[in-house]
Amino acid sequence: MHMADALLSPAVGGVMWVASAATLAVCARKVSARSEDRLVPLMGVLGAFVFAAQMINFAIPGTGSSGHLGGGLLLAILLGPSAAFLVIASVLTVQALFFADGGLLALGANLFNMGVLPCFVAYPLLYRPLAPAGSSRARVGFAAVVAAVGALLLGATGVVLQTVASGISSLPSGPFLALMLPIHLAIGLAEGLATAALVLFLAKARPDLVASPVPVRRRSLAGLAVAAALVAGVLSWFASPRPDGLEWSIAHAAGTAELKAPESGVHGSLALVQATTALLPDYDMPAAKVALEEESPWPEVNAGKSFAGLVGALATLALVVAAGFALGRRR
Secondary structure, three states: OOOOHHHOOHHHHHHHHHHHHHHHHHHHHHHHHOOOOOHHHHHHHHHHHHHHHHOOOEEEOOOOEEEOOOOHHHHHHHHOHHHHHHHHHHHHHHHHHHHOOOOOOOHHHHHHHHHHHHHHHHHHHHHHHHOOOOOOHHHHHHHHHHHHHHHHHHHHHHHHHHHHHHOOOOOOHHHHHHHHHHHHHHHHHHHHHHHHHHHHHHHHHOHHHOOOOOOOOHHHHHHHHHHHHHHHHOHHHHOOOOOEHHHHHHHHHHOOOOOOOOOOHHHHHHHHHHHHHOOOHHHOOHHHHHOOOOOOOOOOOOHHHHHHHHHHHHHHHHHHHHHHHHHHHHO
């Protein structure tokens, strides 16, 4: 659900930047006030894992579309909302800067739709009431599915509202919303099942990762780091080549897969910045993109994608850990 700059006006994009930046400042203050430096390595490793997991698009049967794990709800369950938002913000920032996944003007909107809504709406209002402490495995699974669906539908609605308020694209609001909601309902069901499976697995195999009073062991962190490396370096080959839910909705509503952003003004300046910083656009080596055929094989055994995934996971890990220890030093 990464929005591109072509969907947003500078005014709407700026408002979303302010809203997300204010949330980020509040979360940083809350995390800084916690005297739990042991949380920082876990935040970093989970950030690397979520970055890697977002590279794996899964096909939505019968639609020609695909989706991927958002990760905001999973992080909120494991870390709490404030720390989770710091981590997902790091993931989305690395994606936008180094991989051109989501626009720089749209980064504030993406932080809001994929971070604020799952962490501060779906998690406290849906997941926690449905799965209080000591809940059965069935209740945890049910709560994860309901919360994931709620977060995806809220995020999809946010994308449509922000696009309509911007008024710079040719997307008709009614058909766009009618396409976004059903496809993200299906993606939300898949994400909820994946989130429930991960939480229940970790609760049984590595209880120190989900029980906050228990110190996180190095073995658990190492296992999670290895899992992130495997997902980024190998499982990313099996990602579905189909367009994601947002791209699919745009293509059906506007009749074209990509919308062009204005080439001047704020859009042009930010596009130039992103072209400079995005060293691995589309999660691949730039030279490899030239040699791609019209239809890539599946699975796509691609060393460039593996390299990009590992670099992105490490960059996310480094950014989260640096931010976490900076907050601890300030405390």
